[in-house]
Each structure stands twice: as C-alpha cells, then as structure tokens.
Amino acid sequence: MTEVKTIQKANIDIQKIRTDFPILSRKVNGKPLVYFDNGATAQKPQQVIDAIDNYYKDKNANIHRGVHTLSQEITVCYENARSTIQKHLNAKHSHEIIFTSGTTASINLVASSFGKKFISKGDEIIISAMEHHSNILPWQVLCEEKGALLKVIPINDSGELLMDEYKKLLSDKTKIVAITHISNTLGTINPIKEIIELAHAKNIPVMIDGAQAVPHTSVDVQALDCDFYVFSGHKLFGPTGVGILYGKEKWLNEIPPYQVGGGTIKTVTFEKTEYADLPLKFEAGTPHIEGGVGLAVAIDYVNEIGLSKIAAYEHELLIHATDALQKIEGVKIIGTAKNKASVISFVVDGLHPFDIGTILDQLGIAVRTGHHCTQPLMKRFGIQGTIRASFAFYNTIEEIEEFIIGLNRAIKMLK
C-alpha cells in the first residue's frame, strides 16, 4: 500500500505544479505564504487566469443572442465548457448541467423548484448533522413555508453518519434527501452511494452537496445514480461566482424554473410564457460567461494531473499532518472518520481558535478558524469553533512542517 502511494506521489511533480499557481510565491506578513484554507476557496492556476484574461481581451460578447461572429464564438466556447463539465461528471446529457453562481445558489434552486412542485404539509426532508449552513437554510425555509419537517441524520463522535438512524428516518413521508459528499469541517467522506441506494429503494430522490468533494475525488453521477449533484467552481481551482447544478433530465423537466427572465423562454406574451428547453430553462439572464469557461479550464487542469493521483498525494498530506498534530500536547482532532479527505479540524486545550489563527497569520500561514458555517455541528461536539487546515495538491510536506512549527510557537506564546 505505501509502495503504491510513493509511486503515485513520484508521478506528481509538485514543484512544477506550484509554479502554475502565481499566488503561491507571494509573501504574507513577510513570510512565504502557506495556504491551508483550500476548503474555503482554492487558488487558481495560470491557465485559468489566462482564460479569464483572454475572454476579456479577445472573446467578450453575450452568448446565445447574436448573429455576429463574436457572439457565436463565445456561445460555442461556453457550450464546450458545459460539455467538459458533463464529461467530468459523466452526466448522460450536457443539458443536465446547469450553470449557477455556486453551491449555495444551486441548493437554493433545488429547494425552491423541487419544493414548489413536490413538497407539501407534513412531508419530510432529510439532511445530516454535518451540513454546511448552505445545505440547511434553504431546506429550513422551505419547511417553514410548506409546513414540512426537517429530519437530521445524527453522527457518532468520530464524525460519521449513523446509517442505522438514517434507515429509520426514511419513510413514506420523506420527499428528498440532501447530504454533503464530504464534510467541510470534519473531512468525513460520506457513503453517498449507499445513502442514494437506500433512498431510491423507497423512490426518494437525493441531492448531494459536492462542494468539498470535487477538488479531491472524481464523481460519476451515473454510477452514483444521484438525482442532483451541486458544487462551486472556486473550490475546484476555477473562478468565483460560478457553480454547477447537475440534475437528472427527468427531474429538471419536471420542476419549474427558479428565476425567470431573459434566456429562459421560447415565447412570451403577457398571457402566457412557454419556457425554453434544458438547460436554458434554469439559466435566466446573462450568465458568468468567463466563469463557466474558466471552470472548464480548471477541470482540464485537474484532469491532466489526475484525480486519483491527487487523492493519493493528499492522503499522504493528511496522514502526515494528523500524525504531527497528534504529537502536540493539548491538541484534539475533531473528525476522526475512517474515510477522510485532506481536511483537519482541531482544537487546542484552553486556547481560542481565533488566537491561534491570528498568530499563524503573522507567520504567513493561512488557516480557517471559527464554526465554518456549521454551527449545529459545533454544538454536537460541544465547541465554539475549530482551527481548520485543508490541503490541496499544491501543498507540501514541508509546508505542513512549517505549520506544525508555527502552531507550537503559537501555543507557547498563548499559554
């Protein structure tokens, strides 16, 4: 096993990869930047930056709207981006890929449109105890509006879903299950295939929040058979302000549009509007064109390295950091699931995460501190917040060592 990993690692030329990310060579507070806040947003390779730059210098026009050459060129480019994303997720049709502004927007779309059609009083919606606020609030609002009930799958002390409890929650009243693929706070990789199978056995559709998963693992929506899969471009080394909603054709045809306006119609009279076919039905207004194009470039970039190599390498980073953190007195890792992505949350006995984050920042080390938009999860662990280090493939063992030295220093200063 270790042998395989070393071979995998040898196949990734980290130093070369790092030169693709201009920001990694900058200094913060006079120190070389150590960027361990990839869970919040990932850095962008030159290829993505160039694509955005090139869009404005050479390609800018509105899509789907013009007879002129520029408009036609960029429409092709944008639709090619959609196909790249379709292939990346192995979706059956490119019109099952809807461009949105991000994970949050995608979830709001599903909750609103699915909710309008399928949720009524007394129905139940299942989420889990480790959801990001973005996968809680849209459902909570929907439940309040419709008089439906939100059911929450509990977790164990390691931060793993209690699958037996999940099975008990699934009932005739359940109308949809919305679960995160990977927890942004704990790093837990959830058994989504099994979650989907169990729901489907009762004809219940499932939406997966893939915000934290797509940067670390490949996703095959057909193999998973999930009904909706959502993620953000910016965590996948792409631009901010663009995201994806994958939905099975059947569902996207059945649910009503979310926002309406220009682009979403076939014909409009003041009496009646006939909506456009997929995907335009869900893409009102001028989209984030360079965002979509840049996201496809980011996906090509990641695929060139290979997600299986990335996963193997990041696993090494995770193991290394976990071992090192466990050696520090007073450090407690929050989230010790067997199956984990390269995200580590921890607390230090008697010290506030904010203080540790402030000192690390002085050392050029960027971590996230606080509740990570998962307050119910913090409550479950009886804590206010954690310090979170989340790694990407451009991070190194040396950076982890810098971080450990910095953390020891912070603890010494604060104790």
Add this chain to the structure above:
Amino acid sequence: MSIEETEHEIIEEFETFDDWMQKYEYIIDLGKSLPLIDGKYKTADHLIKGCQSQVWLHSEKKEGKVFFTADSDAIITKGMVALMIRVLSGHTPDEIMNAKLDFVEKIGLTQHLSPTRSNGLVSMIKQMKMDAIAYKAKN
C-alpha cells in the same frame, strides 16, 4: 491623563518592540492581566457578538466619568480590549464620543479593527461610544 496622552503613551511603548512577536506577546500579557469583569455582567445583554470571538462589556458612570470593564473568550481580543479600556475608561461622555483612536493604526494593529476581522472589537468600540452617548443623554 487625556485620551490623546494615553494614546501617545501606548504608541511610545509599541515603538520599543522589534518585531511582531514582541508586540503580540505584549498584547497577550495585557489580555491575561485585564481585571476580570464582575461575573454578574457576563450575561447575554452585555455580550457583543463577533463571528470569531466574543466580548462582554459593562459600563458605569461615576462623578461625570464613564468606567468600562470587559472580557473576551479570546486572549488577543482581550488584550486589544484592555488597550481600549486603558484609553477610554475614566473619561467624560464627550471625550469618549470624540475619541478618534488613531493609535491603533500607529501601532500597526489596524487589521484588528477591520470589519472583516469580526472579532467583536469594532462592535465593542461602537458600544463604548453608544454607552457614552446614552449617559450624556440622561443628563
């Protein structure tokens, strides 16, 4: 000592530090030595919520002057709170309302006052001034 004089004194103290470590060690020490707020004031209505750390603030007026006590769950925030109290406590409502607090910039800690820092400090200063305004209005 006037508010400006105290600010000036703090600026001079910070000038003796060679690097950020000394500066933060000093703030941490201040945080540790901040006199404890009376337990009965550590309640929800004295709490100033920041996204990251929390501050409890209590004020009272004696002989025309406003006195503050405070606490925070984060030690660096607490150190910054201690600096604010040292500058503002024991002054008249007018003096407090008009304090510009430029010393924060001069000692190189403005980042702690940026709204994005969400450590409760910005809201605390606002609350201190509001308290001063309220005491003035009562007269």
